[in-house]
Structure formats: C-alpha cells, structure tokens
Amino acid sequence: MQEIVADFIIVGGGTAGCVISARLAEYGFETLLLSSGSNDTLNSMMREKSLFNQLFLNPQFKHYLPASSSANLNDRILDIIVWNTLGGNSINGGGIERLMANDWNYFINATGDQSFHINTMSKFYKMVENFTSTKPFSILNNYGNHGFLKITQVYDPIFNKIWKKVAKELNETFTDTLANTIDYGFSFEASSFTNGIRSWSCNNYLTSTLNKYPNLKVLTGATAIKFNMNEQTKQIKNVLFISKDGLFTGIARKEYILSAGTIFSPHLLMLSGIGDRNILRENNILVKHELKQVGKNLIENGMIIIKYQTQNFSIGQSIPVALINTQLRTNHSNPDTFIILKQDNNTMHLYVFIFNTSPKSTVGFISLYNSNPLIPPKIILDYLTDSKDIQTFINAINYVRKIMSTNTIKQYANLTESLPGLEQTDLTAYIKNTLVPSYHFIGTCSIGQNAENSVVDNLFKVHGISNLRIVDASIFPRKFSTKTGPFLTVHALAEKAADILQKIYS
Structure with missing residues (x-):
C-alpha cells in the first residue's frame, strides 16, 4: 500500500475536476487529481470537430455503462456514454449556453442562498469564458473575455436575417444571444469549437496549469475504489485507489472533492457506505453514513430528431436555436422546447434536434449491481413515464413543421421532411422508437438545505461529512432540468467552489 498526501484530493478528471484542480493549484494549494481516464489532449479525435464522430467507434475512450431497458421506449436499451478521458463530457457536440436567469431561482429555493443569483453567478461564468463573435456588432459585454475556455x-x-424574420412571423422574440437580458426566443448558439478546433476543460484549464504549477499532480488511469470514513468523527480518512502501479491511499490534509460526474459520483459514495440504507444493505455494504437521496433524481431532457432534405438552403457556420413554448407566446418562465438546427453540407440534410426543456418525468436513478468497485454502476433509465412529456415532443414536432412552413423559409429554400415524414401519423410511436439521451444527465447528488431531501449543501459539502464536497453535474437541485444543457454551468459551479475553498483556507 502506497500513500500520497496533498492539501486537496480531487476524485474525477471530468469537466469540473479539471477546472477545480487547476484553480486550487493556481491558488497555491498542493493538489492531487485522480482520473480513471487517460490524457488524450493531443488526440485529433478529441480536438477536431470533423473527427468527433469517430470517437463513438473507439471503445477505449468510453466507460462501459449498460443501462436497463426502457419500458416506455418499447424496451429499447439506450447507450450511455461517459468519456473515459481527462475532460470527460467536455468532449461533446460543442454547443454552449448559460442557464437561463430564471433557472437560478431553483438553486436559491433549494439552498436559501442568494449567492446563486444570476448576477453573482455571472461573475463565475465570466471567469470561464474567453468569448469571441464574428458579428459586426458587439455582444461581448455579456460575456467574459479572459477566461480559459475559448x-x-x-x-x-x-x-441571421432569415431567422429573425421567422421569429417575427411566428410572433416570437429574437435575441442576438441567450445570455442577454432576454434569454428565450429565437437566437444563435455559441460553440466550444473555433475554426474547427475544440476548447475544453482538460486542454485549456488543466494542461496549461500543469506547465506552470509544480504543486499540481495528475494521476491518470487511477480508479477510486472507496472513501474510508471515520464513523465517529464523520470525516473522510483517505481515498483508496488503484492504478497500473498498484494500490494507493490518498490522504487530504484539508478536503476531498468528488467530481466523478452524475453517474459515478453517487456510485463511489455508495461503495463507500454513504447512501440509502436499503440499497447499501442489499449489496452487503456497511452503512457508514445514511443519505437517502444519493443516486436518486436522475434528470435528463431526452432528444428526438427531425430530418429534412434541402435545396438552396444554408445556415453557414452559424448554429440557429430557439428556446420556445410550443403552445403560447414564449416568455422568460414558460419555455418547454429547445431546438437546434445543424446542416450536413455533404448530404445537404438539415437536422433539427428537439429537447424537452422541462420534463415531468424523473428518468431514473443510479444504484449498484454489487459491492465490487470495478463493476459499473446499475443505471435504471426510463423516459416518458409522464404522458405530458410525450405531448411536449408531439407539440415540438408540430412547431418545427410550423417553422419550416413559414413564408420566410418557403421563400428562402425548398425543404422536404424525411424523418419522421409527413406520412407518419403516429408521432407517439416515432418518439418512443427514436428518443435518445441528450447527455444532459444531472441531479443524483442534489443540492439542498437538509440531508433528508438532498446530498450536498450550498457550499457543495456533503451533509454530515465535514471534509467531503461534490462538484459536478450531479449536484443540480431536485426536480430541475437544464433547458439548454449543463456544460458551461458545470464550469461556473467549479469556479464558485474553488473560490469558496480559497476563502476558507487562504
């Protein structure tokens, strides 16, 4: 048994883990980051937009995560992809949005903490952002210009003119950016790709920091097995992990930070005897600290696709989006659908991606198959348990058809719907047969004021354990879903957590 000691030990090298370890090292703390994945920053499939789809054909970059069949999706088994590489699910399609201003009220209501107000969180977003735009007029004041993330x-x-006219024809708002004072309606999305090259937390936060700060150590291929906890003091004593070099204990002088993500953070807690008493006992794990909500409240938007054959149609390199209500004129509190337009210039197909922004169904939970730490977590996953979610997708398909039937679009281009196709009259069947995850999984270690209803408090600290915090997408509040995705917000939350720790320990 080998022993490594640091001020802070971060378990999980995904989006949040890379951010918070880089910041803590910058703030002068001796920091150890443990990642089960490898460092693939030089791999062109990670970096280049044109090669991204090749990653899906390479299993060495993915965790093997079998999920249960989904009864409401005709017993289909959905692929669950978590990238096993530094940066984790920062390796994605590239779309970037902040949370809507109104969304932060969920955090405030859950925690009673006004520091989650959008005006305060904007500071942390700006710490992340290095924003540029090719627009001839400035929207830069809404964003940060000196952050790590390009x-x-x-x-x-x-x-731009076409999309603006479509919005007007449909009596909807148009805004140049959804980070403006108006954060709904028709707009255009920013991307983590610049000239086809990705910016992500590993490359832009971690790699640059490693070259500057000798107080930061990163161990890749290091799989955490469990936290060992003193049941009397309710403190973590160490974290046990393995790598190709053997078995290790990591000891943090100050604190442990769990950033293994929505799937793996609750998994490691349960393996450590922290979680729902019934689940732990079923798997012969000694209950060290009961927290009923560990692994519960798995929330995900779900996504369906409409496909068009196009003639004389081009969106250029822009990413048109719309955050709208399919039944009423949209305002800041009622969006139920988020759509993104993307075009394949080789096939001339236009793809419209539809997300349910406010699913009524909790899609599942994370549990255990057994107590073996090298066995993947048990993922119970089902969508559409509430029929209102099916109706939302039906309404969204009809709304997209309304967009494509506007006089503005008809005058601009010729579009033919090929999926689901106008001859497909059973839209419920189409949704059940084609819905896939949008990979916006959140909520399994939710934030809140008490241990009965949540896992962490407003300072990201695990309820009842004095030296363990969780910082990743799992901490989003119960019954909350992101309208446009958690990617950028996870960065901002990690910046907030690092700021809290700096103030406590400096």
Whole structure:
C-alpha cells in the first residue's frame, strides 16, 4: 500500500475536476487529481470537430455503462456514454449556453442562498469564458473575455436575417444571444469549437496549469475504489485507489472533492457506505453514513430528431436555436422546447434536434449491481413515464413543421421532411422508437438545505461529512432540468467552489 498526501484530493478528471484542480493549484494549494481516464489532449479525435464522430467507434475512450431497458421506449436499451478521458463530457457536440436567469431561482429555493443569483453567478461564468463573435456588432459585454475556455459565436449575415424574420412571423422574440437580458426566443448558439478546433476543460484549464504549477499532480488511469470514513468523527480518512502501479491511499490534509460526474459520483459514495440504507444493505455494504437521496433524481431532457432534405438552403457556420413554448407566446418562465438546427453540407440534410426543456418525468436513478468497485454502476433509465412529456415532443414536432412552413423559409429554400415524414401519423410511436439521451444527465447528488431531501449543501459539502464536497453535474437541485444543457454551468459551479475553498483556507 502506497500513500500520497496533498492539501486537496480531487476524485474525477471530468469537466469540473479539471477546472477545480487547476484553480486550487493556481491558488497555491498542493493538489492531487485522480482520473480513471487517460490524457488524450493531443488526440485529433478529441480536438477536431470533423473527427468527433469517430470517437463513438473507439471503445477505449468510453466507460462501459449498460443501462436497463426502457419500458416506455418499447424496451429499447439506450447507450450511455461517459468519456473515459481527462475532460470527460467536455468532449461533446460543442454547443454552449448559460442557464437561463430564471433557472437560478431553483438553486436559491433549494439552498436559501442568494449567492446563486444570476448576477453573482455571472461573475463565475465570466471567469470561464474567453468569448469571441464574428458579428459586426458587439455582444461581448455579456460575456467574459479572459477566461480559459475559448468560445466562438459565428455570425452568418444571410441566415441571421432569415431567422429573425421567422421569429417575427411566428410572433416570437429574437435575441442576438441567450445570455442577454432576454434569454428565450429565437437566437444563435455559441460553440466550444473555433475554426474547427475544440476548447475544453482538460486542454485549456488543466494542461496549461500543469506547465506552470509544480504543486499540481495528475494521476491518470487511477480508479477510486472507496472513501474510508471515520464513523465517529464523520470525516473522510483517505481515498483508496488503484492504478497500473498498484494500490494507493490518498490522504487530504484539508478536503476531498468528488467530481466523478452524475453517474459515478453517487456510485463511489455508495461503495463507500454513504447512501440509502436499503440499497447499501442489499449489496452487503456497511452503512457508514445514511443519505437517502444519493443516486436518486436522475434528470435528463431526452432528444428526438427531425430530418429534412434541402435545396438552396444554408445556415453557414452559424448554429440557429430557439428556446420556445410550443403552445403560447414564449416568455422568460414558460419555455418547454429547445431546438437546434445543424446542416450536413455533404448530404445537404438539415437536422433539427428537439429537447424537452422541462420534463415531468424523473428518468431514473443510479444504484449498484454489487459491492465490487470495478463493476459499473446499475443505471435504471426510463423516459416518458409522464404522458405530458410525450405531448411536449408531439407539440415540438408540430412547431418545427410550423417553422419550416413559414413564408420566410418557403421563400428562402425548398425543404422536404424525411424523418419522421409527413406520412407518419403516429408521432407517439416515432418518439418512443427514436428518443435518445441528450447527455444532459444531472441531479443524483442534489443540492439542498437538509440531508433528508438532498446530498450536498450550498457550499457543495456533503451533509454530515465535514471534509467531503461534490462538484459536478450531479449536484443540480431536485426536480430541475437544464433547458439548454449543463456544460458551461458545470464550469461556473467549479469556479464558485474553488473560490469558496480559497476563502476558507487562504
């Protein structure tokens, strides 16, 4: 048994883990980051937008995560992809949005903490953002310009006018950016790709920091097995992990930070005897600290796709989006659908991605198959348990058809719907047969004021354990879903957590 000691030990090298370890090292703390994945920052499939789809064909970069069959999706088994590489699910399609201003009220209501107000969180977003735009007019004041994460919004002058006219024809709001005072309606999305090259937490936070700060140590291929906890003091004593070099204990002088993500953070807690008493006992794990909500409240938007064959149609390099209500004129509190337009210039297909922004169904939970730490977590996953979610997707399909039938679009291009196709009259069947995850999984270690209803408090500290915090997408509040995805917000939350720790220990 080998022993490693540091001020802070971060378990999990995904989006949040890379951010918080880089910041803590910058703040002068001796920091150890443990990642089960490898460092693939030089791999062109990670970096280049044109090669991203090749990653899905390479199992060495993915955790093997079998999920249960989904009864409401005709017993289909959905693929659950968590990238096993530094940066984790920062390796994605590239779309970047902040949370809507109104969304932060969920955090405030859950915690009673006004520091989650959008005005305060904007500071942490700006610490992340290095924002540029090709627009001839400035929207830069809404964003940060000196952060680690390179973000680019591409302006296409022709389609910008088209999209604006479509919004007007549908009596909807148009805004240049959803981070403005108006954060709904028709707009354009920014991306973590600039000139086809990705910016992500590993490359832009961690790698640059490693070259500057000798007080930061990163161990890749290091799989955490469990936290050992003193039941009397309710403190973590150490974290046990293995790598190709053997078995290790990591001892944090100050605190342990769990950033293994929505799937793996609750898994490691349960393996450590922290979680729902019934689940732990079923798997012959000694209950060290009961927290009923560990692994519960798995929330995910779900996504369906409409496909069009196009003629004389181009969105350029821009990413048109709409955050709208399918039944009423949209305002800041009622969006139920988020759509994204993307075009394949080789096939001339236009794809419309539809997300349910406010699912009524909790899609599942994370549990255990057994107490073996090298066995993947048990993922119970089902969508559409509430029929209102099916109706939302039906309404969204009809709304997209309304967009494509506007006089503005008809005058601009010729579109033919190929999926689901106008001859497909059973939209419920289409949704059940084609819905896939949007990979916006959140909520399994939710934030809140007490141990009965949540896992962490407003300072990200695990209820009842004095030296363990969780910082990743798992901490989003119960019954909350992101309208446009958690990617950028996880960065901002990690910045907030690092700021809290700096103030406590400096």
